[in-house]
Amino acid sequence: MTAPPLRRGTRLGSGTLSFTFDGRRYTGQVGDCAASALLANGVRLMGRSVKYRRRRGLLGAGPEEPNALFTVGTQAQLIPNVQATQLLLREGLTLRSQNRWPSLQVDLASLLQAGGGLFGAGFYYKTFMWPSWRSYEPLIRRLAGLGDAPLACDLPMPATEHLDCDVLVTGAGPAGLAAALAAARAGARIVLCESEPLCGGELEFERGRIDGQDSDSWLAAMLTELDRLGVRVLTSTTVVADNHGEFIAHAEPGGLPGSNTVYRIRARTMIAAAGALERPIIFANNDLPGVMLLGAAERYLARYGTAVGRDLVLFANHDRAYASAQRLLVGGMRVRAIVDARTDAHSAVGLSDGNALQSLKGSLATAGVEILSASAVTIAEGGRAVRAARIAPLASGGHERRISCDTILVSGGWSPALYADLHGSGAHAYAPELGSFVAAAQSDWHIHAGAANGRLDLAAAMSDGHAAGTRAAAAAGATGDSGSPPQARGDPPPRLAPFARSPCPLVGEKRQFIDLQNDVTVADLRIALAEGFSDIEHVKRYTTLGIGTDQGRSSAVVGAAILAELKGESPAIVGISRSRPPYQPVTMRSIAGFHHGDAVMITRRTPLHDWHAAHGGVLEPMGLWMRPRFYRASGANAADAAVAEARRVRAHGGIADSSTLGKLEIAGPEAAAFLDFMYLGKASTIRVGRSRYMVSLREDGMVLDDGLVLRLAEDRFLATTSSGHGTHMLSHFEHYQAARWSARGATVTDLTDAWAVIVAAGPQSRSTLAQLLGAAWQGPLAQLGHMDFTAGRYAGQDLRLLRASFSGELAFELHCRPAIAARLWEALNAAGLTPYGLDALDILRVEKGYLVSSELNGQTTPLDLGMEALVISSSACLGQALLDRPAFHEASRPRLVGLRAADGRAPFLAGAQLTIDAAPTRPCGYITSSVYSPTLGEWLGLALLARERAAEGATVMARDPLRGRNTPVRVVSPVHFDPTSARMKV
Amino acid sequence: MTRLACPFCGPRELREFEFHKTGPAAGGQGEFERVYLRVADPQLSIEHWQHVGGCRAWLLVHRNPSSGLPLAVELLAGNAP
Numbered sequence A: 001m002t003a004p005p006l007r008r009g010t011r012l013g014s015g016t017l018s019f020t021f022d023g024r025r026y027t028g029q030v031g032d033c034a035a036s037a038l039l040a041n042g043v044r045l046m047g048r049s050v051k052y053r054r055r056r057g058l059l060g061a062g063p064e065e066p067n068a069l070f071t072v073g074t075q076a077q078l079i080p081n082v083q084a085t086q087l088l089l090r091e092g093l094t095l096r097s098q099n100r101w102p103s104l105q106v107d108l109a110s111l112l113q114a115g116g117g118l119f120g121a122g123f124y125y126k127t128f129m130w131p132s133w134r135s136y137e138p139l140i141r142r143l144a145g146l147g148d149a150p151l152a153c154d155l156p157m158p159a160t161e162h163l164d165c166d167v168l169v170t171g172a173g174p175a176g177l178a179a180a181l182a183a184a185r186a187g188a189r190i191v192l193c194e195s196e197p198l199c200g201g202e203l204e205f206e207r208g209r210i211d212g213q214d215s216d217s218w219l220a221a222m223l224t225e226l227d228r229l230g231v232r233v234l235t236s237t238t239v240v241a242d243n244h245g246e247f248i249a250h251a252e253p254g255g256l257p258g259s260n261t262v263y264r265i266r267a268r269t270m271i272a273a274a275g276a277l278e279r280p281i282i283f284a285n286n287d288l289p290g291v292m293l294l295g296a297a298e299r300y301l302a303r304y305g306t307a308v309g310r311d312l313v314l315f316a317n318h319d320r321a322y323a324s325a326q327r328l329l330v331g332g333m334r335v336r337a338i339v340d341a342r343t344d345a346h347s348a349v350g351l352s353d354g355n356a357l358q359s360l361k362g363s364l365a366t367a368g369v370e371i372l373s374a375s376a377v378t379i380a381e382g383g384r385a386v387r388a389a390r391i392a393p394l395a396s397g398g399h400e401r402r403i404s405c406d407t408i409l410v411s412g413g414w415s416p417a418l419y420a421d422l423h424g425s426g427a428h429a430y431a432p433e434l435g436s437f438v439a440a441a442q443s444d445w446h447i448h449a450g451a452a453n454g455r456l457d458l459a460a461a462m463s464d465g466h467a468a469g470t471r472a473a474a475a476a477g478a479t480g481d482s483g484s485p486p487q488a489r490g491d492p493p494p495r496l497a498p499f500a501r502s503p504c505p506l507v508g509e510k511r512q513f514i515d516l517q518n519d520v521t522v523a524d525l526r527i528a529l530a531e532g533f534s535d536i537e538h539v540k541r542y543t544t545l546g547i548g549t550d551q552g553r554s555s556a557v558v559g560a561a562i563l564a565e566l567k568g569e570s571p572a573i574v575g576i577s578r579s580r581p582p583y584q585p586v587t588m589r590s591i592a593g594f595h596h597g598d599a600v601m602i603t604r605r606t607p608l609h610d611w612h613a614a615h616g617g618v619l620e621p622m623g624l625w626m627r628p629r630f631y632r633a634s635g636a637n638a639a640d641a642a643v644a645e646a647r648r649v650r651a652h653g654g655i656a657d658s659s660t661l662g663k664l665e666i667a668g669p670e671a672a673a674f675l676d677f678m679y680l681g682k683a684s685t686i687r688v689g690r691s692r693y694m695v696s697l698r699e700d701g702m703v704l705d706d707g708l709v710l711r712l713a714e715d716r717f718l719a720t721t722s723s724g725h726g727t728h729m730l731s732h733f734e735h736y737q738a739a740r741w742s743a744r745g746a747t748v749t750d751l752t753d754a755w756a757v758i759v760a761a762g763p764q765s766r767s768t769l770a771q772l773l774g775a776a777w778q779g780p781l782a783q784l785g786h787m788d789f790t791a792g793r794y795a796g797q798d799l800r801l802l803r804a805s806f807s808g809e810l811a812f813e814l815h816c817r818p819a820i821a822a823r824l825w826e827a828l829n830a831a832g833l834t835p836y837g838l839d840a841l842d843i844l845r846v847e848k849g850y851l852v853s854s855e856l857n858g859q860t861t862p863l864d865l866g867m868e869a870l871v872i873s874s875s876a877c878l879g880q881a882l883l884d885r886p887a888f889h890e891a892s893r894p895r896l897v898g899l900r901a902a903d904g905r906a907p908f909l910a911g912a913q914l915t916i917d918a919a920p921t922r923p924c925g926y927i928t929s930s931v932y933s934p935t936l937g938e939w940l941g942l943a944l945l946a947r948e949r950a951a952e953g954a955t956v957m958a959r960d961p962l963r964g965r966n967t968p969v970r971v972v973s974p975v976h977f978d979p980t981s982a983r984m985k986v
Numbered sequence B: 001m002t003r004l005a006c007p008f009c010g011p012r013e014l015r016e017f018e019f020h021k022t023g024p025a026a027g028g029q030g031e032f033e034r035v036y037l038r039v040a041d042p043q044l045s046i047e048h049w050q051h052v053g054g055c056r057a058w059l060l061v062h063r064n065p066s067s068g069l070p071l072a073v074e075l076l077a078g079n080a081p
Ligand SMILES: [Zn+2]
Pocket: B006, B007, B008, B009, B010, B051, B054, B055, B056, B057
């Protein structure tokens, strides 16, 4: 390892910080990013590649970095895949490299692969096919992939902030600042997001003159003016996704604990001014630590005072390389050579500032820099890091050179940052003068400006930004004067000649790395083409070019150019692959925000919720509600408790909390007609004081829900819905009320929370109620017929008493005000009706063949469920017309049946598939519900079975391979117990 | 599209609304045609939304699916699905 290069301190502050990397302690400076701090400590090896485990160092200095991904933090505060270049150093930071085992220096998998050569594209798919990919997947996944996902998450809650503006400007470089300024001066409301800690973008390196000032003074004055104009400037904040006009921005890349904020920004217009990303030129072994982007070296020097190496070779295809070389020389590094892939004729002759370039070249030569035109770096030499560059002339006849160096700085041009467009449907076009792609169309709500729009020189970028800001402000209706465009003068245009890769013999293409993050080489692209994957999107998926957290930032444009070369087409035809949001890794914790743990969803509580929790009720979610499955006092385990509770209900009685039932009041002169339309069967024939079991259909004829409808008055009904469906049924009723009945007299009102419902079921229920409710209720109770209800007062509050049963026992629903629910419940409990939970209720209802969402599962028609009588009684209700479709009447349609074990003993479980012996692998039905019935002493089931197999007495096989059980079962009536319902009609 | 203008509540955040179905029918008189045969026009989608997080009104929304932008919002009143 070479000695640490010279160090001058960062632009962002002073003082030192201590941190660890792979367990070793290092010192950095305030303002360092993790990458610059490690570089200053002489660390060059920062990770291993995903597939080949090759040693990797830094390529870039910004969001383009594909290699240096770290896992930050420890234990439950672990964040994987954080780019070292985007991670601001903090005191005590714990960093770990990824993709290596047991250590970064010695990686076992890389040794294994060294023996077998490199895996090409499709290697995994082709090699691990027998017996199936799945059998190899766990092992391969352990060896591959980026950072490990943490097993626990104890990150503090990130802040979420909602912002609203006319114009969102992404990028506070020259163009973004000009755009924000123009739009703000015109009176538009602006949010300006800059992913770096400081505004200015390229002005950090390119010291131009703007409006007669040096760029630093101009920048300071402009930031003051933006502040005065009320522009919200968010630094260290990256816009990572465009959700159809809601932009997600993330502060603090990597989302370090306690410091990150997610902004949801609703903007009328987005001006994309996020600049351009420098791209490399591809040559053999270009993944060695020490091969870096030229612009990255400039940034490490200018911002962090860190030299990337001592002896440099520059490799580029444009004029900017010469000015860069000059700055690197001034920064104290030795530039051995500039390798220019262009011919002399292309670079300077006949240009107005050609003389300036010639004199720059002269002074570089004087300083000992060798200038090699029409040449290319073909191979990076070195084992652990770069030791030399091999250079060949591009025309035939010249001889090859070898120049010792520790760093090869490469620049193949700049690709406009199109990411937000590439996430969506934005069209793009090839710009040959850039060797890259630009946005093809500019709309008022999505404008690219500056380098992001292909304007690489300062003056053009700033006037482009100004125009974009003016346009966006006008589109937002701002009428002020946006001022005159800034007059800027910076570096001359780069005069780039597209050059994607150096010449290379076929065998060497396995080491020409296009996508460093995913180990995709030129050879892989050839394989993809040979195997017929020629579209850029197919090539992406077959070779993994541009997948992962990188999403092609460092590789998509180069990959498109090389694919074009291999296909003999123009890049304009090949195009560029789409990328996926987010633009940079964002933790799921950040996206979740406060929707975490108990706050993932709201919890609805019945008035008796606390009572259940305090009295051993084991609560489980049902929709947003929590309902007791059973009470601990009833038995040693869930099964025993449920059986005991069900037994008690049949023996003398029990109480259950059914407050979760949806309760909709339908009122108005046409309420009855409305319900006739909404339900199968006729609500209009229910007499006041009576209720009826009703079923509603979706418009395609499938059963949607069921419940009891009570007629409270001639023009007033109460419709109950199943517990999990309450909110949906409310919307469903409101929908059809609005669409078809709005001009007519029927209203829908949600009363779900206005009434608690306590069910008192069992032979003792009537006598217990009579005793408890007092003398006034005794007459009505005695006369109350099945499905009748009566209303009165209890403890000074309204109470409605409905005689209805979901258990098959004599039973009453007490609809009471929430204020007295607990008092009534405790009184019933004290009078000997003890609580039972959902599991007991399930036993009781399966014994009676009553249905829940297991049977009303969205795939069953009323005919499947044996409700022919209801269908006949109804006329023109919602969904009824489509019940006539022939397929609903075929012999293969399911039919609700009951099941018992053929031997009367064996258990069987819901989910098992039903088959006949002649076709043991082709199910003709499945079990929807199964319980052990304490009343009948055997297992009972409900099932949906093909009508042609559903004759009572038939035997089918219940196949349950996942639980290793096959049980012969007998088809019986779904009403297993008390088929005449004598018990509930007493 | 980040906001919808509810006729009662004014422009409101999209997450206050729920999307339920797309209309209208492509043509034909029968119920089957009404339920299943829907127009898929890249320039115009006619949709039903409910302002569930607000006034609960059902809305008829005309939207351009290509741009994602709403063209018109009115009450569903009487416009049969
Ligand atoms: Zn509203």
